[in-house]
Amino acid sequence: MKRHLKLSSKLLIFGLVSTLMMSSLTGCLxxxxxxxxxxxxxxxxxxxxxxxxxxVKDNDGTEEDASVMYSDTIDYLANQLINHYSLNNAESDDVxxxxxxxxxxxYAKSKYEVSKAYKNGEDYYVDVTVYPMNILNQAFxxxxxxxxxxxxxxxxxxxxxxxxxxYEKEFAQGIADILxxxxxxxxxxxxxxxxxKIIDDGDYYSADAAGISQIDASMLAIEGSxxxxxxxxxxxxxxxxxxxxxxxxxESDITAGEDASE
Numbered sequence: 559m560k561r562h563l564k565l566s567s568k569l570l571i572f573g574l575v576s577t578l579m580m581s582s583l584t585g586c587l588x589x590x591x592x593x594x595x596x597x598x599x600x601x602x603x604x605x606x607x608x609x610x611x612x613x614v615k616d617n618d619g620t621e622e623d624a625s626v627m628y629s630d631t632i633d634y635l636a637n638q639l640i641n642h643y644s645l646n647n648a649e650s651d652d653v654x655x656x657x658x659x660x661x662x663x664x665y666a667k668s669k670y671e672v673s674k675a676y677k678n679g680e681d682y683y684v685d686v687t688v689y690p691m692n693i694l695n696q697a698f699x700x701x702x703x704x705x706x707x708x709x710x711x712x713x714x715x716x717x718x719x720x721x722x723x724x725y726e727k728e729f730a731q732g733i734a735d736i737l738x739x740x741x742x743x744x745x746x747x748x749x750x751x752x753x754x755k756i757i758d759d760g761d762y763y764s765a766d767a768a769g770i771s772q773i774d775a776s777m778l779a780i781e782g783s784x785x786x787x788x789x790x791x792x793x794x795x796x797x798x799x800x801x802x803x804x805x806x807x808x809e810s811d812i813t814a815g816e817d818a819s820e
Contacts, residue, residue: 590675590682590758591674591675591676591682592674592675593675594674594675594682594684594756594763595672595673595674595675595684596612596616596617597616597617597763597765598672598684598686598754598765599612599672600612600613600616600617600619601613601765602670602672602686602773604619604624604627604628605627605628605631606631606665606668606670606777607665607666607668608628608632608662608665608666610624610625610628631665632658632661632662632665633658633661635661635664635665636654636657636658636660636661637654637657639657639660639661639737640653640654640657640730642694642781643701643730643733645726645729645730648726648730650723650726650727652723652726652727652730653726653727653730656727656730656731656734657730657734659734659738660734660737660738663737663738663741664691664693664737664738664741664778666741667691667741667744668691668777669688669689669691669744669746670686670687670688670689670773670777671686671687672684672685672686672687673685673686673687675756681755681756682755682756682758683753683754683755683756684753684754684756684765685751685752685753685754686751686752686753686754686769686773687749687750687751687752688749688750688751688752688773688776688777689746689747689749689750690746690747690748690749690750690776690777690778690779691744691745691746691777691778691779692744692745692746692747692779693737693740693741693744693745693778693779694778694779694780694781695745695779695781695782695783696740696744696745697736697737697740698781700736700740701733701736701737704732704733704736708729708732747779747783750776752769752772752773752776753769754766754769754770754772754773755769
């Protein structure tokens with residue numbers, strides 16, 4: 559019945575959702591640059607921050623759709639944390655609720671910047687600078703100590719008369735408390751720049767799906783990874799491209815769409 563810290567790498571490809579958007583942008587270079595930028599910012603804010611205002615106001619989205627997007631992203635991270643800490647066999651809905659709340663606390667500290675769109679060849683891109691959150695490494699020592707102490711209690715028979723659901727809930731809450739406490743002073747690793755291609759067919763535009771995966775993979779640092787870190791501080795980074803798209807490093811895609819004709 560011992561709890562062991564699972565030392566597996568984080569493989570997170572979230573259900574980050576970008577929706578099709580409609581707008582009249584044909585032939586308007588400046589408007590495209592700012593519209594694509596705003597659209598990507600709003601999609602990220604919905605998925606990570608639970609901030610629906612820009613998406614509803616600027617992209618004609620609904621709060622209902624935004625809420626579904628946010629819930630999907632939160633649920634996915636919560637499930638990843640549950641698996642990471644070997645609670646995937648927990649039968650209590652309380653455990654899921656605990657880690658849903660923890661995922662919200664973590665993602666509230668997510669840090670990213672979106673550039674104006676630029677043209678590279680025939681395609682438009684936006685650069686998303688992501689500051690990977692180092693929360694798994696920040697919490698590692700405290701979680702390890704917590705699990706060690708919990709194992710000692712188990713060996714001492716402290717939970718012999720405790721229902722499985724209550725035991726799992728208490729264990730999960732202890733880990734969640736550590737993660738939430740560490741999130742208050744989040745450390746970030748060196749920024750990662752993801753170049754996201756915007757697909758525009760003249761009627762709708764969207765962000766290519768591969769870009770979302772790259773953003774997701776960069777949002778949380780893998781446990782055991784190393785790199786310069788900073789606490790809630792800005793870092794300078796090279797986007798690898800100018801506004802005209804020269805020296806663009808890499809492709810990323812995000813699926814979303816907006817009408818290209820407004």
